[in-house]
Amino acid sequence: MTSSLLAQEPAASGSRDWYLVQCKPKQDERAEENLVRQGYTCSRPVCRREKTLRGQVQCAQESLFPGYLFIHMPHGANWAPLRSTRGVARVVAFGSRPLAVGHELILQLQGRAQSHVISTFSPGDNVTILDQGFAGIESIFMAMEGEERVILLINLMSRQQQISLPLARIACR
Missing domain, CATH: 2.30.30 (SH3 type barrels.)
Structure with missing residues (x-):
């Protein structure tokens, strides 16, 4: 599942209700699935990557920021359920307060991720x-x-x- 597109327009464009979540190693997709299942709106920008598997170049989608995703949390929301969500390691915080990320930045990241391909093409492919x-x-x-x-x-x-x-x-x- 890749909910890199916003399911809902969560708030006004000036809202700073997005936060960065660090996931357990190689579990960002799992964390996103579990958070979405709990009713949270998540953003995990993905990009296409060409990889060589068994001598053939194949396209695959992967996280633009492996090990991280963004979550929309209203002001005053309860953070406790995040700590016990499978795949989630922690909410990135400075001091003891999670740092909010602007909604505009999330939209820009999603737009750029969808339009970019990380290439591993070799001459002759x-x-x-x-x-x-x-x-x-x-x-x-x-x-x-x-x-x-x-x-x-x-x-x-x-x-x-x-x-x-x-x-x-x-x-x-």
């Missing part, structure tokens, strides 16, 4: 273009061009051509 003009065309990954763009080799008009596209516009084949 087969990829598919998602961009409207070249949608569905199979191509070969050549190289990264900065952090946000890739250089691809495509077969166009019976000739191989190099093109440059945003990283988010390609997917593993």
Whole structure:
């Protein structure tokens, strides 16, 4: 389950009712499921990552901040149930007070996470273009061009051509 999209608009845009929760190692998805089951609104921004498994590049979703998630808690809420929730280690606090995070930041993180792909492409990997003009065309990954763009080799008009596209516009084949 990835409730990276907000289920509800929890408060006014200036609200600072979001808090950072540290999860037990490799249990951020489990913590999110248990908190949502208890009726809390959570945000665990995820991103797509290409991984090589058994010689093939496969797409997978993973947490943008492994081991952490954000939870919406109204002012004056009872924090006790969080301590006994499976997967939750603690609420991140400075001193003895949890530090609130602005709603705008949560929305920005979710927007950025959905539009980014963390790439582990290697030169020669087969990829598919998602961009409207070249949608569905199979191509070969050549190289990264900065952090946000890739250089691809495509077969166009019976000739191989190099093109440059945003990283988010390609997917593993």
